[in-house]
Amino acid sequence: MKYGRIVGWGKCAPHKVLTNFDLEKMVDTSDEWIVTRTGIRERHIAGEGETTASLSVTAARQALERAGLQPADLDLILVATSSPDYLLPPVSSIIQDRLGAKCGAFMVTAGCTGFVYALATAQQFIASGAYRHVLVVGAEVISPAVDWTDRNTCVLFGDGAGAVVLKASEEPTGVLSFVLGSDGSGAKHLWMPAGGVARPPTHETVDRREHTIQMNGREVFKFATRVLASAAVEAVEKAGLTMDEIDLLIPHQANARIIELAARQLGLPMEKVFVNIDRYGNTSAASIPIALVEAIEQGYVKENSTVVMVGFGAGLTWAAAVVKMGVFTQPRYALWRTIPSRARTRARVAVGALQMRAGALLLPLYARVTKR
Ligand code: UT7
Helix, strand or coil: CCEEEEEEEEECCCCCEEEHHHHHHHCCCHHHHHHHCCCCEEEECCCCCCCCCHHHHHHHHHHHHHHHHCHHCCEEEECCCCCCCCCHHHHHHHHHHHHHCCCEEEEEEEEEHHHHHHHHHHHHHHHHHCCCCEEEEEECHHHHHHCCCCCCHHEEEECEEEEEEEEECCCCEEEEEEEEECHHHHHEEEEEEECCCCCCHHHHHHCCCCCCCCCCCHHHHHHHHHHHHHHHHHHHHCCCCHHHHHCCCEECCCCCCHHHHHHHHHHHCCECCCHHHHHHEHHHHHHHHHHHHHHHHHHCCCCCEEEEEEEEEEECEEEEEEECCCCCCCCCCCCCCCHHHHHHHHHHHHHHHHHHHHHHHHHHHHHHHCCC
């Protein structure tokens, strides 16, 4: 059982939608500038009571239901985020508790790249035989860390969560290969200067807005165009495939121009590239799982599709993974699914044994009846 097949998926976005026209009233910007420079038209922003944990739990419940699993079936929960509800405890434990799961849980922090890192990590737990069912969440409520007076950044980000469930399988599905990269020399191109131990919060750090995201957009743009295509190519080669065999590219949704450039570098037509940045903006670690869920829902990712997920972000980090989808099982018999999977397997074995005994008893009778 060395492959982690994706058997469930779910997503959640806050109710509140902030459009470019709303932003026009807040900073010196225009819908035209934002659309042409980024491809974003609107984004979801968390309201009262909506946190990284709450969005994650909703996405995770959908993924579990789709997988036909109960929280009790989970062996591990990984949560990719840079915006946990608290610095302590880890948001992964809050999510584990609210789901009612009884397993280990931890956070993976690698900026916008976090979900691909977490997916690759989850695959290792399955490949080693340690675990059978792993929940991987990518979630962010990044809006409180946005400086809503800075037009360079506030037009870009949005909140949301996406989740998948991996199940151990013999079939070569799930993460077939991955590439993880980091170059901390570019850390200050995308960072939050205060709030950590290097610069704890003070009145001064608050007054200077040092708890908000600060970004050198041009440098991050250049970095993204350097790493996106090359990471995707490396992951595809590692999987023993060629770009022609890839059904869909699911890139981090940071800027439509970056995505289009990467597609050109890879020689992929845009029909083979999934883009939903217009409705979500950049949701950081949530962007790839939300895009994956929408791509499945809209039929761009089908049974047995091979997709490449590729991301970049704070760190600076980058990552790519080649993922093969398996057969999509239909979530049926909702009540039956409420029973933990081990108990269901035992029940199936018992019913099978009963059927065999009944068959053995009825067969002579049937033979006698049909003879007459
Ligand atoms: O997950 C990773 C996160 N980050 C990213 O992926 C960001 C990557 N970078 C980008 O997406 C782009 O660099 C931006 C969208 C951030 C900026 O686009 P750009 O085409 O690189 O614009 P620029 O920074 O070169 O700025 C061009 C002009 C500047 O005006 P001047 O100096 O030429 O007069 C900016 O002040 O556009 C101005 N500008 C804006 N104008 C209207 C910057 N932001 C805005 C805005 N509305 N929101």
